[in-house]
Amino acid sequence: MPKSSFQEIILKLQDFWASKGCLITQPYYTQVGAGTMNPATFLRVLGPEPWNVAYVEPSVRPDDGRYGENPNRFQLHYQYQVILKPDPGDPQELYLESLKALGIDPRQHDIRFVEDNWEQPAIAAWGLGWEVWLDGQEITQFTYFQQMGGVSLDPVSVELTYGLERILIALNNAKAIWDEEYGAGTTYGEIRRREEFEHSKYYYEVADVERARQMYDLFSAEADACLAQGLLVPAHDYVLKSSHTFNILDARGAISVAERQAFFRRMRELARRVAESYEQQRKELEYPLLNETSSKVAGSQAKPTFQPSNPSTRSGQALQPSTFILEIGVEELPADDVDAAYEQLNERIPTLLDELRLEHGDVRIFATPRRLVVSIDSLSPNQPDREDRVKGPPADKAIVGHVFDVPDSAGEASHATSVTYTQAAIGFAKKNGVNTWDLEVREEGGGKYVFAVVKQKGRPTPEVLAEALPELVESIKFEKSMRWNDSGVFFSRPIRWYVALLGDMVIPFEYAGVLSGNISRGLRPYDSPQIKIPSADKYFDMIRESGIVLDKEERKASIVEQVQQAAALVGGEAIIEEGLLNEVTNLIEMPTAVMGGFDKEYLSLPRDVLISVMKKHQRYFPIEKNGKLLPHFIAIRNGDDIGIDIVRQGNEHVLSARFSDANFFVREDVKLKLEEYRPKLSSLTFHTKLGSYLDKSDRIEKLVNELIPMLKLENDEAIFARRAAHLAKADLVTQMVTEMTSLQGIIGREYALRSGEQNDVAFAIGEQYQTVPQTVIGLTIALADRLDSLVGLFAAGLAPTGAKDPFALRRAAIGLVQPLIEHNVDFDLADAVKKSAKTQPIEVIDETQKQILDFIAGRLKVVLNDMDATRKYDVVDAVLAEQSANPAASARAVKQLQWWVGRDDWSTILPGFARCVRIIRSAQVDTAKFKVDPKKFVEDEEKKLYDAIQSTVHIQPSTVDDFLNIIVKLIPSINAFFDKVLVMAEEEKVRQNRLALVGQIANLSRGIADFSKLEGF
């Protein structure tokens, strides 16, 4: 194939979208991060007017600059932006047609629609859709806008954002953009590379922070001034300028976390005001475009109008039980939503069939990214008929003049004339569709009532289903759902077709603007050909023939097999992580493994970086051999193996570019030692009231010094812990972590090693973010970090409220208790909180410290409950009621108590102790005030119990086991005591002496557990 040039791609897209009825406009005249910011999108998607537009947009993103060294990452790239408003009904097909116009044949490539929840907080906008991947490379963002500038969109707009550079690379099967033709024989590199270098340098090194801040202030002040005068476009321009300036400051590393919030709030508020004013303005203009019919992109699918279903579907009912198939055809669902829909249908269908009173055979549910399938064997053609006896008013209120106890000798005629039905009876009969004379009198619950016998004819199944299916579809819910057309229906992604067949009969219904039928669609890479299903029992064969693997487990098994085979080819083993496997399985309908390689030099990158890039970014399976990665990966393509080499090369290119990017960061980063990054933490705000991350880091160091004795660290461990604490946060300001936050700690560990730190130090840094660090050194700095966050942020008034937990303090609390439990390390949280409080720059009053401890206890409860699924909540509650400041001890107590509760003789142990506790409680006295005086014993059992206690309890028990072992020994004496002795004796002295005796036992559980919270107490 002849190579394409950059300008050809643009000219072809212009022609294509112009031919589809789009307005072709120009890039915006001020720097924007994306075509979305151009008013041709930002403003025009608002309100009810149709709008179809396409344009190129140079998109400037300072922190994507790579000095012209990365093959496809740049501070400026060209987007091709298309807006289709309203949804033409087949935007994916239009999009794929446009790719064909560019020469991209879907049969030769792997084109995928990969979930993408688009969000742009700076302009209060969001939408759902996909990244479109071409051979692993994201070439387009495809979004159904839901909100813009804080305004809900109606109709929804479809946004297509092509990444033109990446398309050129893919079309030319190139390694990098630079040597590809821009046009007229000139390379892209000639046009842009030097500029790319200059701007990268400018944004990262030269831009003056103080001046940029001033510019930001001036721009946003000017935006305000424009808004005050109703000048929306000028205002929007200044919002864009503010935004670009913010991006410069961000690339310069000049924005702290707290500041970031403030910046975003400001920009968002301005964007919102612009959007709202625009809506108002268009309304006042009475929406001039509403009547311009010509400005519509006509989808190939006309808007459906409900065609009365073939009468035969109603009259010519199947007489035999038949197979029923419902296929809900959708645009690619997110992997999680495939599972969610599957679960819901699996649960709902049997119940639904019961509710609908339809007899049926096996029910099977299938889910792929493009279809949700319900298959029901032998579905009865009708509901069965049924007779219901409906209770009416009391007989004496219904029927008058008919003394029904006394037989009338006068014969039937006289009997008949003597009956009079009241209005109540007449009404009741009418309501139930029977004659009054058919009402029966029956006795029920001791009274007599009239009853109507209501016969209900079973309705034909098609009729029942036609009513039920829309509700069924509606009942499927997703974590995030969206609107797309004027039906206003919410779903994970747009519904585009239904197959609804009972035998060979279409069950007619409409939902979400889509009509049911018998046409399914084939695989994406085959252009989703229409597949006419003649009858439900043919469905599975036809779908299989079309190459689609409906069954998830089958797809999964196939992937595992192919991946393992491929890995074996290079003598390695694939790293198959279940989460990734599950996701990949839900991204395709026909899996074909594609193995590719990458340059060995990248193996020098940290392993976690490599794996993270392959798995998280690319959904590839890495391959290792003897614990070391091989320079290969396995991707799963949707489709067969036609054009597989192109697919492989494409994926290799993408991975190479991503590794190159990581390489860029690492190479830049290791120019400094890890320690040298630490001072830069001062520019990273932790929280305005609590200072920078450098301040936090200093506090952690101090606290670690306090924790060292508490955690009983050895000498070496203490030294390492202090060093690890010193360096723990330094990686936060490296470029690699700035780019991939999930690698925090891991990068710290790598850079620590490369900076010559001790292994133990590096390892501890690496594990600080793990919920349960493996080493005590890691544990020490992790605890210090989490304590500091909890104490500081609570003191700053940022305790989590309701669902809000922006600083992830719940996780921090879990991160305190869980490792202490797992390492079984005794630790006084109250003391630790107090020590952390002393290091904080703001006061932490006692009340706050108590709140913190309560909050941690709450998490401890969750952790303890989650640790053993068989555990009953009462055990945990009982323990935590008495001890929660030492999680390890609590955990041991729970474990022990659990064992005791499980003992066969528990039902004898607990009641005995309970008698002691209850009597004390009901007496409402403080037994501690009384002393046992053996001289005051009246009964022999008192003395015996006293002796038993004396011989058993030498010290106050400190564990559940100690305590219960004592109780077990005392049980006979306790029981004997209560059987014989009336504790609440009339004589006060006797009574107090007895209470004191029982109180000795009851008080033994103090600090161990509150047994009254146990079941059976």
Place this chain on the structure above:
Amino acid sequence: MPKSSFQEIILKLQDFWASKGCLITQPYYTQVGAGTMNPATFLRVLGPEPWNVAYVEPSVRPDDGRYGENPNRFQLHYQYQVILKPDPGDPQELYLESLKALGIDPRQHDIRFVEDNWEQPAIAAWGLGWEVWLDGQEITQFTYFQQMGGVSLDPVSVELTYGLERILIALNNAKAIWDEEYGAGTTYGEIRRREEFEHSKYYYEVADVERARQMYDLFSAEADACLAQGLLVPAHDYVLKSSHTFNILDARGAISVAERQAFFRRMRELARRVAESYEQQRKELEYPLLNETSSKVAGSQAKPTFQPSNPSTRSGQALQPSTFILEIGVEELPADDVDAAYEQLNERIPTLLDELRLEHGDVRIFATPRRLVVSIDSLSPNQPDREDRVKGPPADKAIVGHVFDVPDSAGEASHATSVTYTQAAIGFAKKNGVNTWDLEVREEGGGKYVFAVVKQKGRPTPEVLAEALPELVESIKFEKSMRWNDSGVFFSRPIRWYVALLGDMVIPFEYAGVLSGNISRGLRPYDSPQIKIPSADKYFDMIRESGIVLDKEERKASIVEQVQQAAALVGGEAIIEEGLLNEVTNLIEMPTAVMGGFDKEYLSLPRDVLISVMKKHQRYFPIEKNGKLLPHFIAIRNGDDIGIDIVRQGNEHVLSARFSDANFFVREDVKLKLEEYRPKLSSLTFHTKLGSYLDKSDRIEKLVNELIPMLKLENDEAIFARRAAHLAKADLVTQMVTEMTSLQGIIGREYALRSGEQNDVAFAIGEQYQTVPQTVIGLTIALADRLDSLVGLFAAGLAPTGAKDPFALRRAAIGLVQPLIEHNVDFDLADAVKKSAKTQPIEVIDETQKQILDFIAGRLKVVLNDMDATRKYDVVDAVLAEQSANPAASARAVKQLQWWVGRDDWSTILPGFARCVRIIRSAQVDTAKFKVDPKKFVEDEEKKLYDAIQSTVHIQPSTVDDFLNIIVKLIPSINAFFDKVLVMAEEEKVRQNRLALVGQIANLSRGIADFSKLEGF
């Protein structure tokens, strides 16, 4: 013809220029005033690399905003920018082809290339070219860039800048842009009109001046920072942002004249540094594009290579005298350059033919915008042969041993042997191509010399012309000239062909990269068809047949006739101003008058505005009836009358848009009374040291109060003068004057009348800028204004130096003396300067005042000399030597002296007086110290002279006439005195007495004239 849409035009241009090998790029991402600022032009035109590019550019010009009310003037319009580097050789033809691609048929329209000297001082750039007019509307700027960022360009780039909106209007024959289709059925107005309103309002009313100033400072500081790091594109971006911000400030009216200079200096300096750095950068990269042959737009004309002319042109010489034709084919010359070339050729050709020794008949010269023609009748086929006698060394140095005085009887043989030629003789003979024995000995000037008789064969005319013609073309000079191709030749506009025929023979030569031939080109509107001229004598017929009127007078006469006829059609008379007629004549080769009309409502605009727009902007002839304008105009089209209706409509549209624009300004302006504008003058800086125009206006008022008695104004006049002075400058801050500065004063007059001012006041305001105001009131304020400028600016150190006169002080000085002379008003300039000095905010020392008076005297001299072409300089010099502070008096003196000098007896008058003056001067005494004492007279003639003086001179004469009438009477006595009396007598007393007597006469000319400066003194 189906209507076009805006986006179709763009897509067609993209396709067209892509097909011609242009790179198609995108608009720039920051606001620019023109596509020229895009680095794809600004940077890429620098240096030697080829570069051909085309792109759309939204061009933002704040002060063009019209709130969306003007049909084709907007703060944002879309340009289509094309750069062709190097010149492909036929850029005009390529351009016209692109218009055809858009559907613009040159036969149906009037397409004109109208001189435009493009200059953009903010980026130190300039070039020469044209505005391309389509039916009177400027639709494209066509420029050969000469310099960019202060760097001379080599090669030169051709820039085409299409105005896309105007092209759409023309294509659709629309009245305004708003209802035309942008694309996809949506109007341009829908896309842009509201935004146009908002931005107009923003730029004129809302933009915050203080913030904009701060932005400007930040941007330019950032540009500096980038330049310091060699980051050119980021630097350039900030230059653009500075420039846009400057434009905002300017539209807000916040930039004073002096500030403007500083702003421009700053921007220019930055642009220069960017350009120079870029040149350096490309050099270091070794000009990567130099070898990319594919990036060239191939003109249809290949680069000429000199083909050896047909040998027949040299050998087969014409034997008969023949007609010679030289046609220099050029791209459209500016009107003035047509005349300049004509003048030069007219003067040069006869001389040249003499120098070339070519006999010839009539010589005729013709000039049109596209061709310069030399026609020579009966040009001799050869130079005549000639014999020259060349003088050599003295005979005795040349020839030895030959006693040429003495005949030798020994016969010829001995004679021959006795002659020896020296080396001097041999060398001389060789040098002159003769044999030594052919040297002749001749006597000359008393000595004998050898002579060579050199016979020169007349060379064939073709050979002579082939050498001479390149030099002839080179000799044509223009006020502004340009380079265009690698010949490096300068000319007014590119030379594209030569016809050079002697009879039927082509005279072969090459100049400016163009070869001579026998192909001419026809009319532009006919696509400049090639016209093969078989022989010179057919030239005129063929050119006439092709529709071209070569003769300027013929074209002019035709225009006058057509214009008068057209005006008569509407019952009016055309206003035919000679300058305009001359210009129009030079803009076309075939004149056809087109009469159009405009809306009567515009007649309410000031007449001067209407006329100014029609004449100056559009080159139309206005029509009036009984002194009132009619709503019609006459345009002159280049070509015949095909499609004349379209041409008329186009021109009507343009004029309507221009009037609409003027209407906009006037309507806005008259919302305030003229008086209310006066305070706004405070925002208009006159000069930083001298304050604002409000300050100047205050000074003028003060000075007018002083001038009123000096100029002897009547009571009413004084009142009016004070009021006129108060209001004189107020119109400078109206929008109309801001837009059309040439209407200053005129607008003031109009607005004064509309504000209810007295007619006399309004009239004076109107004539204040005329060199010679008609009324004394106008004169008063004009003098005050000019005096104030001269005195203030001289004091501020801004006296003109050399050719520099940025404040037009020479004109101001002429404006002082000329009206005083023409009104013959006596006026003491020295006193006036002193009075003005007192009003200045800075000190004006005596020395400066003297400089000012000297400067004025210098201008006075020029004026006096220019007043009468017959006048000799000595008369003016004589008068000005004694009186220059009262111009009217000086003028009268000059006139009188002129008369005296012309008298027949002048040669008797002057010497007599001269004797008196000379004797006093040679005595070097101050005669004023001596008194005449009649008692000391020795000779009778002394006494007689003394008596004559006593009886003639009663008072010191004050005019030339008075003085000379005295002298005439004294002449006999003077002559008698000098004839008889020895003034310089030995006895001191006698001598002093005589000198005192003569001194009385000599001193009579004091304050009148210095007669010693006269010829004949």
